[in-house]
Ligand SMILES: NCCC[C@H](NC(=O)CCC(=O)O)C(=O)O
């Protein structure tokens with residue numbers, strides 16, 4: 001693995017999941033691997049889990065970490081080629097990426113989509129420009145359309161928690177007051193396909209994810225029907241892909257309740273809006289995996305950092 005911009009960068013998924021589980025058992029077993037190496041983490045958006053778990057993972061491997069909140073502390077970046085930079089953008093990605101590459105051995109990036117221009121968001125201009133102009137590996141810490149570190153933590157969580165060889169996994173849309181990205185569901189669907197999981201997707205009309213990502217995964221518009229016999233229920237809100245970035249429904253009947261969950265385990269990437277996405281009773285029950293899922297973010301990041309350090 002030379003970079004971790006999306007799940008396609010993974011050479012051997014089972015080995016990477018196993019590596020994450022090994023790191024969890026012995027977090028400091030390779031504490032000198034990253035000695036004198038630095039991870040620079042660039043945040044264009046808020047984060048709790050990604051920021052802290054990735055730092056923790058890097059430190060467990062002996063790395064130094066530098067963090068910059070780009071919107072507050074960095075210069076506004078220009079990504080287009082050949083522009084006359086006489087407006088608000090002070091620095092071109094060509095210089096910024098080349099300069100950061102001299103200070104750091106790995107660069108992590110978080111940058112959400114605009115949710116205004118689908119073509120532009122799905123072109124992943126920020127992530128791809130960094131990957132192009134940086135001379136060190138780039139790690140996706142949630143880009144416009146993908147969250148591969150989250151998906152790896154989700155895969156580790158399902159592997160740890162499953163009681164049958166091929167459990168039924170249901171990804172359900174859930175209501176939310178704001179327009180949210182498709183990054184988490186996109187990467188979750190891709191990951192479940194890579195794992196060969198028994199995946200079902202359920203969402204209201206108008207919320208289909210990108211067809212090239214969904215492929216032939218069964219999609220139900222009846223949530224109750226989809227949830228029948230589920231072993232894992234993964235809830236997430238996302239805004240519309242077709243009517244790009246729009247909130248078409250806030251139907252509270254789609255909230256995950258204990259009654260709907262049945263015997264299944266509950267997953268969510270967090271942060272989660274209580275009693276909007278999912279009711280308290282679910283999050284406060286022993287069937288909720290959300291805290292363990294967030295714990296696994298460290299081990300997923302540590303597995304990825306290890307691969308990138310030893311490539
Ligand atoms: N990194 C995990 C999720 C990040 C983001 N959620 C959010 O922005 C929630 C914000 C709120 O609830 O106000 C998303 O859906 O992609």
Ligand SMILES: NC(=O)OP(=O)(O)O
Nearest residue numbers: 047048049050269270
């Ligand atoms: N799940 C996740 O990525 O959380 P943060 O947005 O807090 O990093």
